[in-house]
Amino acid sequence: MVEEAYVLLDATRSTPQIIQHQIIRNFADECDLKISFYGAEFRGCESAHMQLKQYVEEKKINNFLLYSIYQFYDSSNGFDIDFLEYILLKEKNIFFAAEKISVKNLEILENLKNELKIAHINLKNRNS
Amino acid sequence: MNPSIKTHGFKIINSNEINELNNLKRYITNFLSNKFKLNNKDPDDVLNNIHNYANLITDRQANDLVLETLKELSDKFDFSEIVYQSFGEEIRNLLGPDLHAQKNNNIVFQSPNSNRYSELHSDAPPNSEFELVVWVPLVNCYGTKSFFMVPLEDSFDLIKKYKSKNFSNWNEFKSKALEKANHFEINYSQALIFWTGMIHGSLENKTNESRWCLNVRYKNLFAPCGQHDPLTYYRIFRKSVVTDLALSKKW
Numbered sequence: 196m197v198e199e200a201y202v203l204l205d206a207t208r209s210t211p212q213i214i215q216h217q218i219i220r221n222f223a224d225e226c227d228l229k230i231s232f233y234g235a236e237f238r239g240c241e242s243a244h245m246q247l248k249q250y251v252e253e254k255k256i257n258n259f260l261l262y263s264i265y266q267f268y269d270s271s272n273g274f275d276i277d278f279l280e281y282i283l284l285k286e287k288n289i290f291f292a293a294e295k296i297s298v299k300n301l302e303i304l305e306n307l308k309n310e311l312k313i314a315h316i317n318l319k320n321r322n323s
Numbered sequence: 324m325n326p327s328i329k330t331h332g333f334k335i336i337n338s339n340e341i342n343e344l345n346n347l348k349r350y351i352t353n354f355l356s357n358k359f360k361l362n363n364k365d366p367d368d369v370l371n372n373i374h375n376y377a378n379l380i381t382d383r384q385a386n387d388l389v390l391e392t393l394k395e396l397s398d399k400f401d402f403s404e405i406v407y408q409s410f411g412e413e414i415r416n417l418l419g420p421d422l423h424a425q426k427n428n429n430i431v432f433q434s435p436n437s438n439r440y441s442e443l444h445s446d447a448p449p450n451s452e453f454e455l456v457v458w459v460p461l462v463n464c465y466g467t468k469s470f471f472m473v474p475l476e477d478s479f480d481l482i483k484k485y486k487s488k489n490f491s492n493w494n495e496f497k498s499k500a501l502e503k504a505n506h507f508e509i510n511y512s513q514a515l516i517f518w519t520g521m522i523h524g525s526l527e528n529k530t531n532e533s534r535w536c537l538n539v540r541y542k543n544l545f546a547p548c549g550q551h552d553p554l555t556y557y558r559i560f561r562k563s564v565v566t567d568l569a570l571s572k573k574w
Contacts, residue, residue: 264554293555294552294554295555296554308570309559309562309570310554310558310559311554312570313423313544313545313553313570314552314553314554316545317423317545317546317547317548318553320546320547321547321548
């Protein structure tokens with residue numbers, strides 16, 4: 196069944212917006228998601244996820260499709276796993292198009308956690 | 324002296340267990356036999372002669388066939404797991420118990436006289452310099468149907484000279500590299516294992532047989548990932564007990 200999804204683009208535009216749109220549309224099709232809204236966090240305040248938090252709290256929509264899981268990444272602290280957990284505890288699904296990741300329950304997140312922790316170690320090692 | 328990873332940067336190894344690799348080879352053969360309505364189901368004959376059976380005229384047709392084969396195999400076989408079952412002891416000895424494996428299944432196919440040979444190159448960068456490639460032929464490979472590798476010290480020397488602009492053009496560099504290269508005869512059930520910093524490639528296949536091989540990459544779980552994104556290029560393949568404990572820390 197096709198479900199509605201809100202999209203939050205990567206506001207840093209490290210990937211051009213036109214490419215983000217293509218990748219997001221393709222992944223939405225794969226996941227049977229119909230995009231009903233496009234937005235982006237305020238530039239410079241991305242990591243606070245204020246808009247996303249608001250939409251999650253409003254409970255109008257169950258699916259959030261982001262361009263990349265690196266929208267939850269900070270080079271010092273790694274991936275914001277707590278925020279992902281918070282979204283799931285609100286009974287919402289979150290999708291990341293560039294990495295083709297769908298997180299629909301805590302069990303999936305539990306498996307993803309290790310991948311995210313290892314990826315952070317790899318990325319830190321890359322620069323050392 | 325037999326080549327080793329330490330002295331030459333590459334090594335040919337024999338499998339310690341080949342059941343899963345045999346299953347994969349048989350499955351591909353059956354898929355191709357059914358697709359092209361062949362009575363013959365001998366794996367070596369079908370794979371070696373698929374360019375005739377499938378009437379492959381262009382590289383595009385060959386590429387489409389490989390993509391279709393990969394799609395057929397995608398949810399049934401995990402190449403990293405199969406290759407590890409066959410050659411895991413060596414991989415474990417070289418990289419340890421904590422491993423990342425390349426996420427996607429990868430088949431390299433080369434039909435006779437195809438222009439799609441692998442040009443002289445080294446994988447790192449962009450790949451990780453902490454990575455090993457395991458090249459596993461599904462058919463016996465020899466002569467131009469096979470693969471060549473420039474030994475470690477020669478690879479270093481050639482890359483240094485190339486960077487210092489000691490060669491006036493690509494062909495001069497390539498012919499020097501080919502002078503130093505080892506051309507391998509590798510049979511099915513063996514693998515060529517090599518470090519990503521090595522110069523290597525393949526030539527135009529002048530034999531009358533097609534080459535099919537798997538190409539799988541492993542690195543230590545914690546090693547840098549080169550220019551690749553760790554989340555899209557690799558997956559956690561093996562974890563040691565200590566790594567499990569560390570990742571699950573609850574204090």
